[in-house]
Amino acid sequence: MQTVDDKLQRCRTLIEAKVNWGDSSQWQNQDFETLSERILAETGVSLSVSTLKRIWGKVRYQSEPTVTTLNTLARFIGYENWRVFQNQTTGEPTEPAPVLSPEQPGPTPAISPASKYWPWAIALLLLAGLVGIWAFQNRVEPLQYGELAFTSRPVARGLPNTVLFDYDATDSNADSVFIQQSWDPRRRYRVAKDGHQYTSTYYYPGYFRAKLVLNDSIVKEHDVYITTDGWLGTINDDSIPTYFPDRQIRKKDQIALTETDLIAQGVDFQKTIPEVSLQYVQPLGELSASHFVFETELQSTFNRSNAVCQHARIMLLCSNGMHSIPLSVKGCVGQLYLSLADQSVSGKTTDLSGFGVDFSDWVKVRCEVNQKKARIFVNGNLAYTGDFQEDPGKIVGLRYFFHGTGSVKSARFSDGKNETVLR
Template sequence: MHTEDENLQHCRMLIEEKVNWGDSSQWQNQDFETLSERIFAETNVTLSVSTLKRIWGKVRYDSAPTATTLNTLAQFVGFENWREFRKQPVLVHPEPLQSLPPQPVPAPVSRPSNSRWPWVIGALVLLGLIGIWAFQNRVKPLKYGELTFTSRPVTKGLPNTVLFDYDATDSNADSVFIQQSWDPRRRYRVDKDEHQYAGIYFYPGYFRAKLVLNDSIVKEHDLYINSDGWLGTINRDSIPVYFPDNQLHRDGTVAITESDLTKQGIDFQKEVPSTSLHYVQPLGGLSSNDFGFETEVKSTYNRFNAVCQRTGIMLLCSKGMHLIQLSAKGCVSELNLSFAGQGVSGKTSDLSGFGVDFTKWAKVRCEVKDKLAKVFVNDKLAYEGRFQDDAGKIVGLRYYFQGPGAVKSARFSNGSSQTVLQ
C-alpha cells in the first residue's frame, strides 16, 4: 500500500511527462497559469495557480489537497478519479546497487538424474490448472436485447443536475457504465439492476452521453446544458461563482468588472482569479470544419500575476473544441492554439501575432475552410494551418480571462450570419 504522498508524487510525474516542459523545479508562475488552463480545457474544472503551486511544493501548506483537486489531477492524466488512480502501481526508482568484489564460482553439484521429475510433474499440474481456470473464465461475447437510455436536466441554468434513466438488465454484461460526455474519463460505473443515475454539472456545455456495457458503447445521445443567454463565472476549484445574463450587459458589451470581483471578496493582491464568459445555445448546426467567426475582446486588468493578460477564446464543439489565446505582446511564448485537439505552442512556433495592446479592443477573425484554419488578429494574418480531426458541430462559446474582461461583439457565419452579441 502506497502513501498519499507517494501517489501524489507519481501523479505529478505523469503530469510533467504529459506537458513535457522540462524540470518542474524551474517552472515559473506562467507555467502554472498555462497548466491551470490546460486542466480546465480537458476536465472542465479549474484548479487555481496557488493550488497547483501547493501541489508542486512552491508554496507551503499544512492541509492535504481536497478530493476535488485530487480527482481533477487524476482525470487530467487519464483516470476516472483519484480512487482509480490509487489502484495503479507507483513506479519507484531503485537505488543503485553497490559494486561487490568478484566471488569464486562454486563447483557444480552432481544430482541424481531423476531429481528433476517432481519439478516437471508439478509444472504440468500447474499448467493444467491454469488451463481449466482460463477455460471457465474466458471472456463471453456481449449479448443484449432491448435497452433504454435517456437523460433530462432537472432545471434551467447552472448548477444543474441531470437524471440518467437506463435499463441494461436484458444483457449479459458484467459491468455497466454511464459516460457523461465524449471524454472517456467522465465514465462512471452504475448498478446493472438499478435504473437511474444523477450527475451534477457546474458549467454549461455540450455532452455526448453514452451507455457502455463492458467496454462497448451501445447507446448514446446529445445532452446540452445551456447557459440561458450569457453566463459569467469565477472559476474555482470546487463550485464557481455565477453572474447571470442581466448582470453582465454594460454599454453594449458583456463584461465581468473589477467591481464585480471585489464584491465577491476577491483580494487581487493575493491572487487574480480566473473568470469566464459563457454562451452555450443552439447555433444553427454550424460545422467546425467550415465556418467564419469574428469577435472583439478585451482584458481589462494587468496588475499582480495578471500582467500578461492571458485571454482565451474557446469555440465549443460537439466532439471537442477550437482554442485561440491572446496576451500582452511580451508574453506570447506562453500562448497555445488548438484546433480539434491539434495544438500549437508559442514555445516552438511564432505566435507573436497574438500579442495585443489591450488598452484597445482586440479584433479576432477565424476562417475555417475544409479544415484549413486562418486566424487574423486586428486584420493581420497571425496563423494558418490545417487540422485533421472533426470536432463536430459548434455548440457554444467560452471566453476566459485573468480577472476582469469584456466582449464587445461575437458573430458566426456559414452562408448565413448567426449573431451572438451585436
C-alpha cells in the first residue's frame, strides 16, 4: 500500500520534471525561492521557501504538510487538489515474475485437455474489447450548446477578495463543465452542470483570464483583475498573507517594509527570515509587455543569517504571463533565474553575473523591450540581452520580492509616447 510519503515523493518527482532544474539534492535557496514564485504565479497561493525546503527534506520538521500545502502542490502539477492526485496515482505494485536463465529452464508444464481452447477464448475477449471500444467512440456526440452565460464579480475591494462566478451551461450536451480561473489550465475546476454559481477567494493581487470550459472546449472567457489599493506589502505565508496597507509602508521618499514592521507582526528573525513583497497592481493603460521601457531603484535591506545572498526579484505582471528579473550579491549569482515571458535562463548554465550587486546603495535597473527583444541594464551596465516568442499581453502590475526586508525608491514605465510613474 502506498503511504503519504510515497505520494509526496511522487509529487516531488513530477514537480522536478516540470521545472527541469536537475538533481534536487543540488538545489540552493534561490531555487526554492524561484519555485515559490512560480507556484504563486500559477496557483495564486504562496508556499514559503521554508515550507518547500521541508517538503524536499532540506529542513527537519516533524509535522505533516498542511492540507493547503498539499492541495497547492497538486494544483501546480495539474490536479484539482491533493485528494484527486492521490486517487489518480494510486496503484499497487505487482510482484515481478521470476526470470529463468537459458541454462536453467523451468519445468515443462503438462498440457491439460482444456488448454487447447485458450487461444479461442483469448481471441473472443479481444474481439469483445474492440467492439466495446468502437461502441464507446461512436456514442460520444460532438459538443453542442445554445445560449450560455459566464460572468464574475469581486464581492469586496482590496484583499483578500472573493470572486463570485455566475454561469449557466444547461443548454448544452456537455458531460463535464469546468471553470478555469486564469490563463493557466492547471487552475481548472469542475463544477456542476446544473449549477449556477462558484466562488474562489484570492489572497494575492493579479490578473486572471477566467474561462468556461465544456468537456475540453473553451466556450466563453473574460478577465478577472484583482487589484491593490495603491501599494501593498505582504509577508508571504503558505495560506493567508499578512497585509501592510499603502499608508503603513510609505517611508518618506520610498516604499518599504522594515524589521520594525515585521517584528510588530510577530516575526522572530532569530527563528525565520520571511519572504516579503511590495506590489502595485493597478491598470496601466494598454502598455504592451512586448514593447516598453521600465526603470526602477530598489534595495534589499536584510543580510543576516540565511539571507546573506540578499536575493531580490522584480516581477512585471502581464495579462498572459510575466517577466521576472533577479538580483543578489555578487557571490550568489549562480543561483539566479531570469524569465522573459516563455523563456527562462538559469545562472547555473548562463552568465548572469551582471545581476550581482552591492545593496549598500540603491540599485538601478532598466529593462528595454522592443518587438519581444529585451535588454536589461543594472546600474547602467548591460547585464543581459535576449528575446522571447510568446506574447505576454499587456503589463497589469508590478511585484517586488525580498528575502527579509526591502525598499523601492522609484518605478516608472514608458512606451515612447506615455510615461507612468508609480507613486
